[in-house]
Amino acid sequence: MADAPQTVDLARAFADSGVGEVLAQLDRELVGLRPVKTRIREIAALLLVDKLRREHGLTAQPPTLHMSFTGNPGTGKTTVALRMADILHRLGYIRGGHLVSVTRDDLVGQYIGHTAPKTKEVLKKAMGGVLFIDEAYYLYRPENERDYGMEAIEILLQVMENKRDDLVVILAGYADRMDKFFTSNPGFRSRIAHHIDFPDYEADELAQIGEKMLSAQGYRFSPDAQAAFLHYINARMRQPHFANARSIRNALDRARLRQAVRLFERRDQALSIDDLMTIEAEEILASRVLDAPAAAKEPA
């Protein structure tokens, strides 16, 4: 028996870790975002295999998990980052599972000598968890050579390299500006293992997202409204300033306003719970987006 080649039960380890549940939840709650889910699946597999290797006395270096999320407005960068802390915690990669979300203001100081303590303070707070830097390209301002952003970048790079097992840094921003940011800071690009691009959503994905948003708020579409909403999305996607899921959220907020007005105007009649919950087609069709074909004005 002792001579038999040692076998490793990966399926069992997978079931024990509860990772499957995390991934299923991700699939359930986030619509689309295929590249993102694929990458998380890969990371989960690597962490699991690493754990098994460690248990069997093989060397397993903790992988670098710093990430950069790029994509257009409203594609879910911030939402996924917020999830990432929880996911990595449940995968056992980080100890804490808390997320510290910062922007340039929180890292860069206002006078000489102010930046380093400020950045270090933030980094200490994020240790054991995830540091999320939103709109990271603002850190670097090439037009001002005395800008203190560079100092913050240097400290960040140092910590990202030396304290890899203490924190995970996630940078997020719009694709074109992040590209410019990485070109001028090559050190950043090479220290980030995972560059994840968030694709724009398709119309049917947006419709799904809209329905999820509504049901989270205790509303639902009538069947007519559902069709009207898909029509609305198609019209809205062709207009300027389209911000994916964020535009959908704004559209739904406006639909809720109109629904409230409709209910209010017939306040002499009895209302059912169903009435309070249902958004009708007229609330969607009242949008200015639909009667202004590809006009360059903001929807009301």
Place this chain on the structure above:
Amino acid sequence: MRLTQGTFSFLPDLTDDQIRSQIAYAQAQGWAVNVEYTDDPHPRNTYWELWGLPMFDLKDPAGVLHEINECRKVFGNSYIRVSAFDASHTWETVRLSFIVNRPPEEPGFYLERNEVNGRSINYTVRSYAAAAKPAGERY
């Protein structure tokens, strides 16, 4: 003479891993962790110097350990302790305090007998190090 003050002081010095676990415990209880140092470790000297600010907002021991190591770099020849303050109502006090750094040489304390009023004696505890040298040059 080895200084014994605070929790765990009769045990061998804690390793960094053990310190990390203790800090993690304190943070899990919601206590604010402080790093303090002094070169006058008299038992009645309650107020040691605070290194930086109390770390109310840290959720992970790594940040505190980083500060401990920074403090050791500067005051490696002093006593350094970690204390955890519980701000919750009705407690509002230090709940845990232990030494994480001590100087290589610890001369200890002596008992001074002061004869007063005939045969009466007042006793005072004095530190050899603090009695011989001014602050900053003691250890």
